[in-house]
Amino acid sequence: MCLGVPGKVVEVNDMTALVDFWGVRKPVMLHTVDEPVTPGDYVLVHVGFAIRRIPPEEVEETLAFYEALLRAAEEDLMATEVQSEIRSPEETS
Amino acid sequence: MSPTRSPKPSERLEFRDPERVQAFRRALERLCADLQGPISVMHVCGTHEQSIARFGLRSLLPPNLHVIMGPGCPVCVTDMPEVDEAVYLAEQGVIIATFGDMFRVPGTLKSLAEAKAEGADVRVIYSPWEALQIARETDREVVLFATGFETTAVATAAVILSGPPKNFSVLSAHKYIPPVMEIVAEMPQTRVQGFLAAGHAATITGWKVFERFVERHGIPVVVAGFEPLDILSALVQLVELIRRGEKRVVNAYPRCVTPEGNRNAQRLLWEVFQTESGVWRGIAYVPNGNLRLRPKYRWADARARFEIRLSEWLRDAPPRLTQECLCGNIMAGIATPYDCRLFGKECTPETPVGACMVSSEGACRIWYEYGGHITGPEGMKELGGHA
Ligand code: SF4
Numbered sequence: 123m124c125l126g127v128p129g130k131v132v133e134v135n136d137m138t139a140l141v142d143f144w145g146v147r148k149p150v151m152l153h154t155v156d157e158p159v160t161p162g163d164y165v166l167v168h169v170g171f172a173i174r175r176i177p178p179e180e181v182e183e184t185l186a187f188y189e190a191l192l193r194a195a196e197e198d199l200m201a202t203e204v205q206s207e208i209r210s211p212e213e214t215s
Numbered sequence: 216m217s218p219t220r221s222p223k224p225s226e227r228l229e230f231r232d233p234e235r236v237q238a239f240r241r242a243l244e245r246l247c248a249d250l251q252g253p254i255s256v257m258h259v260c261g262t263h264e265q266s267i268a269r270f271g272l273r274s275l276l277p278p279n280l281h282v283i284m285g286p287g288c289p290v291c292v293t294d295m296p297e298v299d300e301a302v303y304l305a306e307q308g309v310i311i312a313t314f315g316d317m318f319r320v321p322g323t324l325k326s327l328a329e330a331k332a333e334g335a336d337v338r339v340i341y342s343p344w345e346a347l348q349i350a351r352e353t354d355r356e357v358v359l360f361a362t363g364f365e366t367t368a369v370a371t372a373a374v375i376l377s378g379p380p381k382n383f384s385v386l387s388a389h390k391y392i393p394p395v396m397e398i399v400a401e402m403p404q405t406r407v408q409g410f411l412a413a414g415h416a417a418t419i420t421g422w423k424v425f426e427r428f429v430e431r432h433g434i435p436v437v438v439a440g441f442e443p444l445d446i447l448s449a450l451v452q453l454v455e456l457i458r459r460g461e462k463r464v465v466n467a468y469p470r471c472v473t474p475e476g477n478r479n480a481q482r483l484l485w486e487v488f489q490t491e492s493g494v495w496r497g498i499a500y501v502p503n504g505n506l507r508l509r510p511k512y513r514w515a516d517a518r519a520r521f522e523i524r525l526s527e528w529l530r531d532a533p534p535r536l537t538q539e540c541l542c543g544n545i546m547a548g549i550a551t552p553y554d555c556r557l558f559g560k561e562c563t564p565e566t567p568v569g570a571c572m573v574s575s576e577g578a579c580r581i582w583y584e585y586g587g588h589i590t591g592p593e594g595m596k597e598l599g600g601h602a
Contacts, residue, residue, distance in 0.1 A: 151344055153373040156479035166418060166471050168503070169314075170342025171370040173480060174418050174471050183469045 131163045230412045238448035239273045246454045247277035248475035255281040260413030261288035261439050261576020269444045290316040290362045292495040297388040298322035299362040300523050305335035312346035313360035315339045316574045322472045323532050350383035358517045362388045366415045368506050369480045372487035386517040389506035391425035400432045408565040409453040414440040414468040421476025422466045433462050439470040497543025516559050540569030545578050552579040
């Protein structure tokens with residue numbers, strides 16, 4: 123019941139949006155978001171209601187947060203290989 | 216090494232990169248190796264437990280880090296009399312619309328599923344919006360049996376404010392998380408040194424809501440998302456705070472949670488609901504832990520519209536196995552499902568005795584399906600539980 127699934131907005135119609143959740147499209151109510159939502163945005167949806175528009179910058183921010191955290195762990199505990207491990211996925215494909 | 220490649224947004228949103236998972240595992244190992252004795256942290260969200268179980272995260276944790284599932288499953292904490300009210304109304308001939316997870320939760324006499332088998336009209340919905348659609352298509356009374364925490368209550372509020380038809384009303388069993396965290400933090404048996412707060416509830420309330428809690432109880436709180444990396448990074452952060460003795464709130468879910476939260480959703484929530492004190496099943500009487508409709512919205516309140524005479528109806532209720540259910544102790548962090556004599560025997564997902572075995576977010580159900588452990592009997596003893 124407590125699903126916090128992010129989906130991509132395909133279409134907006136007044137208070138309803140059509141949202142794509144990795145291939146499954148569902149109508150989502152927009153009464154509960156606090157900023158305008160447009161096609162292409164990601165939204166966090168809970169029980170059929172969008173509760174947050176997720177700006178692309180904030181996805182970046184999360185990735186940066188992971189990096190910073192591991193860097194702190196490294197400084198503290200000299201876990202150098204942790205840092206190299208975290209970097210490698212960015213550098214290899 | 217090939218050139219830097221920017222992952223596609225869908226990959227970024229998954230946050231499941233196995234190499235990073237391993238990196239966090241090592242970071243946790245190092246942090247915990249540095250600590251004297253075991254530490255125990257509690258999460259208060261069924262979705263966290265699902266993620267932890269589904270991705271096998273407990274097996275990645277250092278042996279002296281105990282992650283306890285707190286009262287985070289809304290279905291499990293819905294009190295028996297609340298289920299009874301819904302069953303009572305269903306038997307009076309109203310249509311009850313509720314979430315799938317509530318359907319088989321045992322009441323004193325029976326569950327909604329059993330009432331339906333006897334002819335009551337109970338509909339399973341995914342969104343409160345669907346209850347409204349049902350009401351629009353019939354002349355009969357439709358009652359939304361509304362369970363869940365503040366995140367779900369926001370959706371119920373939006374439905375009430377959207378101008379529902381006259382035959383629609385709400386039986387609110389909604390609960391508000393912050394007060395129960397206080398209760399659990401004060402329980403003498405639980406020695407929780409840090410909390411993982413649920414990402415979506417915090418999406419609504421904002422992370423500042425936990426500052427007062429931290430001040431009062433001196434326990435750090437980290438707001439966490441639900442992907443494996445969200446949870447692991449939050450745990451690294453939380454252990455780090457505990458290790459340094461820092462008492463503050465950290466937001467480890469910045470893509471969804473802001474300091475102030477979703478103000479529009481808060482406005483809808485507090486316009487329609489007010490907090491009231493009441494029992495959380497198996498846990499305790501929680502001051503201000505229930506969300507009930509404000510008097511202004513009596514017209515949409517099933518408790519005002521219908522006379523619900525539970526005491527007469529329950530007078531001859533036979534005792535049920537439910538009395539032996541340990542869900543409350545499990546959610547307080549002082550027992551695990553393995554401590555329950557009924558676990559996997561009399562109590563299974565097919566024949567649930569307690570709510571924790573019904574809900575896909577309940578500890579017993581999750582442990583039954585995925586197998587689970589904290590750290591075995593020694594861990595439980597250290598936590599003050601009866602292993
Ligand atoms: S196994 Fe069943 S009876 Fe035992 S604590 Fe869990 S839900 Fe309750």
